Amino acid sequence: MKTIAFIPARGGSKSIPLKNIKPFCGKPLIYWSLKAAVETKDISDVVVATDSDEIESTVMSFNFEKVSVYRREEANAQDTSTSESVLLEFINNEKVSIKYNIVLIQATSPLLTSSDLIKGLRLFQDKDSVLSCVRSKRFFWSVEGRPLNYDYKNRPRRQDFDGLFMENGAFYINSVKHILECQNRLFGNIVVCEMPEYTAVEIDEEEDWIIAESLMKRYILREEKLKPKKIKLFVSDVDGVLTDAGMYYSESGDELKKFNTHDGMAFQLLREKGIKTAIVTSEDTKLVSSRAKKLKVDYLYQGKMHGGKLDAVLDICNIEKISIDQVAYIGDDINCFELLSSVGVAACPSNSTPKIKSIPNIILLQKKGGEGVVREFVEEILLN
Numbered sequence: 001m002k003t004i005a006f007i008p009a010r011g012g013s014k015s016i017p018l019k020n021i022k023p024f025c026g027k028p029l030i031y032w033s034l035k036a037a038v039e040t041k042d043i044s045d046v047v048v049a050t051d052s053d054e055i056e057s058t059v060m061s062f063n064f065e066k067v068s069v070y071r072r073e074e075a076n077a078q079d080t081s082t083s084e085s086v087l088l089e090f091i092n093n094e095k096v097s098i099k100y101n102i103v104l105i106q107a108t109s110p111l112l113t114s115s116d117l118i119k120g121l122r123l124f125q126d127k128d129s130v131l132s133c134v135r136s137k138r139f140f141w142s143v144e145g146r147p148l149n150y151d152y153k154n155r156p157r158r159q160d161f162d163g164l165f166m167e168n169g170a171f172y173i174n175s176v177k178h179i180l181e182c183q184n185r186l187f188g189n190i191v192v193c194e195m196p197e198y199t200a201v202e203i204d205e206e207e208d209w210i211i212a213e214s215l216m217k218r219y220i221l222r223e224e225k226l227k228p229k230k231i232k233l234f235v236s237d238v239d240g241v242l243t244d245a246g247m248y249y250s251e252s253g254d255e256l257k258k259f260n261t262h263d264g265m266a267f268q269l270l271r272e273k274g275i276k277t278a279i280v281t282s283e284d285t286k287l288v289s290s291r292a293k294k295l296k297v298d299y300l301y302q303g304k305m306h307g308g309k310l311d312a313v314l315d316i317c318n319i320e321k322i323s324i325d326q327v328a329y330i331g332d333d334i335n336c337f338e339l340l341s342s343v344g345v346a347a348c349p350s351n352s353t354p355k356i357k358s359i360p361n362i363i364l365l366q367k368k369g370g371e372g373v374v375r376e377f378v379e380e381i382l383l384n
Contacts, residue, residue: 003101003121004045005037008086009059010077011052015205020050020107021058022209025216028058029203032110032216038064039114042121043103049086051077070094084185091176098177104185108203109170110212111220112195115363118380120173120193122366128188130173134200137163159354165192169202194364219360231345231382232326234270235313236374238281238288240332241349244370257287262372267295269378276320280304280312282335309339330377332356332369347381349373 009020009030021028030048037046046067048059056069076086083104090096101124103117116132124130137158140148149164150156171193178187198219201212239245243257267277278299279292285302292300301312309331317324325344329336332352340346340359347363348356350373357364363381367373 001099001101002044002097003042003103004047004096005040005043005103005105005117006087006090007033007037007046007048007105007107008072008083009048009050009052009055009107010072010081011050011055012077012079014079016203016209018052018054019203019209021055024110024209025213025221029110030055030059030107031062032220033105033107033112034059034062034064034067036112036114036117037103037105038066040117040121043117047090049090084179084183087179087185088183091180096176098175098180100176102174102176102179104172104174106169106171106202109168109199109201110203111199111201111216112170113220115381116193116195116199117171119364119366120171122380123191123193124173127191128174128178129186129190130171130193131186131190132168132170132172132195132199133165133192134168134195134197135163136166136197136200137161140164165194166200168195168200170195170199196360196362196364197358198360230326231275231328232322233276233278233313233316233320233328234378234382235278235280235316235327235329235339235343237309237329237331237333237336238279238283238291240352240369241330242279242291242370242374244368245332255285255287257291258370259291260370260372260375263374264295266375266378267297269383271296273383275382276316278313278316280309280339282309305335309336310342313339313343328377328382330365330374345382347377 011018013019020030037043047070049070049072050056051072059069070090072086073089076089120130139150142148172185174185174187198215201208203209203212236242242259242263270277277297279297280301282305283302299316304312313327324342327343328345329339329343330347331340332349334355347365349365349369351368365373365376367376
């Protein structure tokens, strides 16, 4: 089914004049949202809705494929105009098919990446609509002095507190049919697409601009510098990644582990692409040795705790004459933290520990450990 990315960008912003094309980290602000949409293969068309000649000229100067400009009506380019009003205008005027899907993207959230959109579109397959959020671990109170999301008499520690999801305004996904039906960007069975905490910033005032540029340089641009370096080594943890982290024992006391056959195919796909593979784990068992042999991994390091995992991978890098930036690693617990913080591409299952999920630039996958999460990482991210 065809999916259109729709980016409203009016020219009359009062807080920051023409902010959509004001230079942000060396590029016009809207460039970053366009880039994320264009790099998402499941998005077929990217439409910028504007009333400004300057914005239109700037957008077209990027020479992005699949990008076009829709000239929004003056009535829907006012301070009081909503994103829904211009979205509905576009759908009705351009007679967009009810069979299409729409990804509404806000140009004021430049920390959005194609990885976020890919994840959101995957979630959309089983739901009516999707919205991007960040997890907030702040404690909220009502104006009447009533706690809204915790018991102040039993204040939880931050690491034990799930918090709440807060909209970051980056994107929303819905079908044209449902948008017309409910006149809203969201509908029906809604699912949250969690984005990193640093993406909470939205640019409305000058102060937001300074903060967002700093975050962009620290997280997104650092990652961009690593992208041209082709991944040459894939490394996986075992418990909680290749397995569900369960502890199984036979009546005779033998330890058992449950592996997922889909992950096995992931290792084959990597071999076919010429990418070396490794398993690095704190475990030291014959079970893992047997599984590694079955997967035909190039390297197996067992009994490696905490910093030992990084040392093991650096040893492999030495042998293969590659840099740590050319390594992709998937792990789930604190003994993976140092290695995940060092590699070029880091990912973790959806049920990883909070400390692992907080690592800058880490890819939070949809599946849990033992459910084929390695296959998801390999197919959706590394070989995409």
